[in-house]
Amino acid sequence: MSKIRFFEQVNRNFDDAAAYTKHPTGLLEQIKICNSVYHITFPLKRDDGTIQTVEAWRAEHSHHKLPVKGGIRYAASVNEDEVMALAALMTYKCAIVDVPFGGAKGGIKIAKWQYSDSELERLTRRYAFELVRKNFIGPGIDVPAPDYGTGAREMSWIADTYNAMTDHSLEAFACVTGKPVSQGGVRGRTEATGQGVFFGIREACENALDMKTLGMGVGIAGKRFVIQGLGNVGYYAAKFIQEGGGILVALAEYEGAIYNPKGLDLDKVVAHRKERESILNYPGATNIENSAEALELDCDILVPAALENQITKENAPRIKARMIAEAANGPVTADAAKMLLDAGKMIIPDMYLNAGGVTVSYFEWLKNLSHVRFGRMNKRFEENSQQRLITAVEQMTGKSLPADIMKKVVTGADELDLVNSGLEETMCEAYQNIREIRARHNNEISLRTAAFIDAINKVAVTYMELGIFP
Numbered sequence: 001m002s003k004i005r006f007f008e009q010v011n012r013n014f015d016d017a018a019a020y021t022k023h024p025t026g027l028l029e030q031i032k033i034c035n036s037v038y039h040i041t042f043p044l045k046r047d048d049g050t051i052q053t054v055e056a057w058r059a060e061h062s063h064h065k066l067p068v069k070g071g072i073r074y075a076a077s078v079n080e081d082e083v084m085a086l087a088a089l090m091t092y093k094c095a096i097v098d099v100p101f102g103g104a105k106g107g108i109k110i111a112k113w114q115y116s117d118s119e120l121e122r123l124t125r126r127y128a129f130e131l132v133r134k135n136f137i138g139p140g141i142d143v144p145a146p147d148y149g150t151g152a153r154e155m156s157w158i159a160d161t162y163n164a165m166t167d168h169s170l171e172a173f174a175c176v177t178g179k180p181v182s183q184g185g186v187r188g189r190t191e192a193t194g195q196g197v198f199f200g201i202r203e204a205c206e207n208a209l210d211m212k213t214l215g216m217g218v219g220i221a222g223k224r225f226v227i228q229g230l231g232n233v234g235y236y237a238a239k240f241i242q243e244g245g246g247i248l249v250a251l252a253e254y255e256g257a258i259y260n261p262k263g264l265d266l267d268k269v270v271a272h273r274k275e276r277e278s279i280l281n282y283p284g285a286t287n288i289e290n291s292a293e294a295l296e297l298d299c300d301i302l303v304p305a306a307l308e309n310q311i312t313k314e315n316a317p318r319i320k321a322r323m324i325a326e327a328a329n330g331p332v333t334a335d336a337a338k339m340l341l342d343a344g345k346m347i348i349p350d351m352y353l354n355a356g357g358v359t360v361s362y363f364e365w366l367k368n369l370s371h372v373r374f375g376r377m378n379k380r381f382e383e384n385s386q387q388r389l390i391t392a393v394e395q396m397t398g399k400s401l402p403a404d405i406m407k408k409v410v411t412g413a414d415e416l417d418l419v420n421s422g423l424e425e426t427m428c429e430a431y432q433n434i435r436e437i438r439a440r441h442n443n444e445i446s447l448r449t450a451a452f453i454d455a456i457n458k459v460a461v462t463y464m465e466l467g468i469f470p
């Protein structure tokens with residue numbers, strides 16, 4: 001199989017959508033190109049005393065809005081083409097969910113499991129040091145976040161390094177998002193991407209016309225789904241879809257997949273994997289040794305939540321799911337997408353579906369700049385107002401509300417409530433927006449093309465209002 005260039009895939013999708021817009025060619029070219037790429041190599045002293053050279057990148061795709069924003073990935077497969085593609089997707093993603101950032105992405109080319117915690121800390125801090133030195137990080141410049149292979153711990157190291165190297169400004173902790181709550185993180189960020197994936201799928205399943213076209217009933221309840229990748233995004237997507245009534249029939253990890261048409265209990269599978277270091281041999285489930293075959297199982301919704309280029313023109317004809325929900329970035333190649341759409345399937349595109357992470361990162365960034373926890377100022381006020389209203393009704397009617405009901409009714413929103421509410425609103429509104437664009441084109445374009453049209457138009461307006469393209 002010839003090597004699939006990820007950035008080229010993203011740009012093919014861009015070009016398909018650009019054809020439906022009327023923007024000047026030069027402006028479209030400016031939106032599409034990657035503005036700057038910083039390629040670094042630095043030495044890492046391993047625990048055994050040997051020195052290893054490590055390769056890393058940070059790509060800033062579009063500066064039409066600042067800061068630029070995007071995750072940092074640790075994987076052996078990281079390369080320049082990949083970070084540029086992922087940075088571009090970030091630009092479009094932020095535009096789709098109206099988060100006021102440009103797009104960026106970073107990556108370190110390492111097989112993470114081969115490194116000790118102290119080696120990972122040294123290389124993360126060194127990477128952050130290099131970004132500071134070249135002005136590729138800062139609350140108003142470029143704000144990284146977690147991605148494949150990284151999490152709150154790495155973000156905390158980056159924030160600390162940035163803080164130590166700069167002038168201890170009040171905004172320093174807004175230089176990175178996805179931090180632990182104790183380090184300025186926001187509640188709900190860890191699960192945000194998976195939760196957003198759930199909101200997006202739920203919204204799609206509520207559209208009666210689309211469900212009829214796919215030959216499925218309305219609503220997420222009862223739908224059989226398969227998840228590829230049991231990491232941050234895959235785990236939380238599976239958790240929320242299961243809580244919403246979906247039936248998890250298969251799970252695929254790199255060591256293999258397990259299948260049970262009656263359903264798998266997610267948390268029991270996670271406990272089993274922790275104990276046995278493999279999801280295989282889970283009681284009651286069938287083992288699938290070749291993990292990729294799980295993508296081809298009979299189900300309603302397939303959720304690839306691992307890496308890009310998982311569904312190609314080679315396996316696309318064997319995909320049975322009627323809805324493919326791109327929780328990962330770029331899991332379906334452009335050729336494969338065309339084949340799936342021609343076969344009457346629906347693809348919920350990555351740049352919309354996994355935007356929950358950047359949405360809640362935006363909330364975290366706002367929290368860091370304002371230095372106050374969401375809900376702190378108004379929670380008690382809301383509760384008191386509700387209490388006063390109920391007391392007035394009780395006095396007028398002469399009836400009083402039972403204490404247990406009163407407790408449920410009188411509740412002010414805390415940080416997690418507000419973050420989840422903001423996330424749900426963002427994901428639902430953005431879906432309806434994309435769906436409407438598709439409807440305006442007589443439903444003849446894909447949701448991806450509709451999402452790209454939306455993103456291109458929004459970025460184009462910013463450039464025009466900046467006066468660069470009058």
Ligand code: NAD
Nearest residue numbers: 147148149193229231232233252253254306328329354357
């Ligand atoms: P993660 O490192 O937490 O988890 C990824 C999981 O996928 C790992 O458990 C890994 O073992 C598994 N995996 C890798 N290759 C596989 C394969 N071929 N088959 C089955 N399983 C495989 O990463 P993540 O943060 O969950 O990211 C997953 C995807 O979601 C990536 O494409 C990432 O860019 C995207 N994404 C992540 C976020 C976020 O907030 N973390 C936000 C938006 C998009």
